[in-house]
Amino acid sequence: MNVMRHDLYFWQVVHHLVVEEGYRVLDMEQSEVWLESDALKDRTVIRIKRIDVDWGNQLRADFEQVRKKMLWLKRQLGVRRLRGEAIYVTMYPPVDDWSSFEAEEKLDRNGNVTLRPTLIVAEESERKATIAAVNERLSIHLPHVALLDEDGYQMEQMARYLRQQIRHTANATQQKERRLFQYGKPYATYGLLVVIAFMYVLLEMNGGSTDMPTLIEFGAKYNPAIADGEWWRLLSSMFLHIGILHFMMNSLALFYLGGTVERIYGTSRFFIIYFIAGLTGSIASFALNAHVSAGASGAIFGCFGALLYFGTVHKKLFFRTMGSSVLLILVFNLAFGFIIPMIDNGAHIGGLIGGFLASAVVHLPNHRPRLRQLGFLLLTV
Known part of the structure; x- marks a missing residue:
């Protein structure tokens, strides 16, 4: 030769x-x-x-x-x-x-x-x-x-x-x-950021975002009121934040995590994932935390759940691209939530689970529907 x-x-x-x-x-x-x-x-x-x-x-x-x-x-x-x-x-x-x-x-x-x-x-x-x-x-x-x-x-x-x-x-x-990673555009993410910023300014103009009576008046998660039938607080609390640091941290997390999830899943699927995660996070907070609380953290952790579900479908690609970083940030945030008493980790874990389940229900774009989606829908409900 x-x-x-x-x-x-x-x-x-x-x-x-x-x-x-x-x-x-x-x-x-x-x-x-x-x-x-x-x-x-x-x-x-x-x-x-x-x-x-x-x-x-x-x-x-x-x-x-x-x-x-x-x-x-x-x-x-x-x-x-x-x-x-x-x-x-x-x-x-x-x-x-x-x-x-x-x-x-x-x-x-x-x-x-x-x-x-x-x-x-x-x-x-x-x-x-x-x-x-x-x-x-x-x-x-x-x-x-x-x-x-x-x-x-x-x-x-x-x-x-x-x-x-x-x-x-x-x-x-x-x-x-x-x-x-480029199926959709993050239009809904930008819209949510605008609404969250608007509500933060509104709180500041009407008593302050750290004032408990103001937060309760504008729809924060307040267990006695929810027990009396004001269930809408489970959703309205997602758009309120307590203080400038809370607002800035969650806005930044939503910009990056929400934008990534919306690009992968598309706008309609992202909406479903975001609101189901926010709802399950609020329900978990209602069950496990008696304090007044607010924030998009549950829905944001639902974005983590959506990325984890993506990792179960495309395991090799997930770890080759963002998997290690996602897991590291997730573990760090959950651990931080257990260390700091004022952090509502119940909402975080509830949102994480809700986001994963919702992602399994809507599944990824351009993937054939599967019977297990029905099972995940029943489990989510």
Whole structure:
């Protein structure tokens, strides 16, 4: 196998992994491609590189860079376990001893990140044995040999065509994922922010947003009044805030979280999620907290619930994008609510649950309706 045919083989392997095996392109350069598979139990990343080496230390130096990126990818992907394959498509093995370089290596203390180097060389029998081992390890079917035995120009044209196909497939996958986050525009979020700001100014002009009688008069959650039949307070309290800090924090959270949820679910679904979450948060507050309370916190935590539901439908994409940050912020806010007595954590938890259930009822746009939506509707009611 000459050098040009080995170059073509490199792109045939990458093309097979992306187009036939469904691997996702993480990064792609002229002679190096990073791929990821969501199909296996343990998340698998393959870094495949076309390189010709003379000495083992050249491989070891390159492998050190792969080690660092694997550990970085584990943090970025938010996974517990990550298996890596560093595949080198090279004409010949190093002339010096490199046998110690062939074993799988644990990159962290618990062995949750592993990396195995593999050399695919030009010599036919050794190449076939290596490919067979890789196929068995990863449950794939890599091609054994370049499919063309033509002149150099035709091989170069075929390699260029394969690169274009790989980029086209990668771009199509990225566009499909991007559309999941760009279904709607955050018009309702902006409208809610305007209403909340208007009500805050109205409170300040009529006694102050920290004055309890004023809050009760304008519709805060006040248990005796609700028990007497003023159930509308469960909804009106969502638009009132106690003090400038409470107003600013919730407005900022609604701007980011509400905007994200509305872009994913669309305006009509977002309205349903927001108000069901706000209602369940107020009901939980009524049941668990006897104090006068107000705020959009329950509905905002419902936005967390909506993002968590998105994560159950698109688990890999969720953790690859925002999952770790969402979970970290959520846990921090819930813990903070348990530490600070004045925070109505009942409303937060009620809103979180309500938002998750409501999201399961309306489901995501452009997804086929499922029977379980009816079950979640009954559970929500």
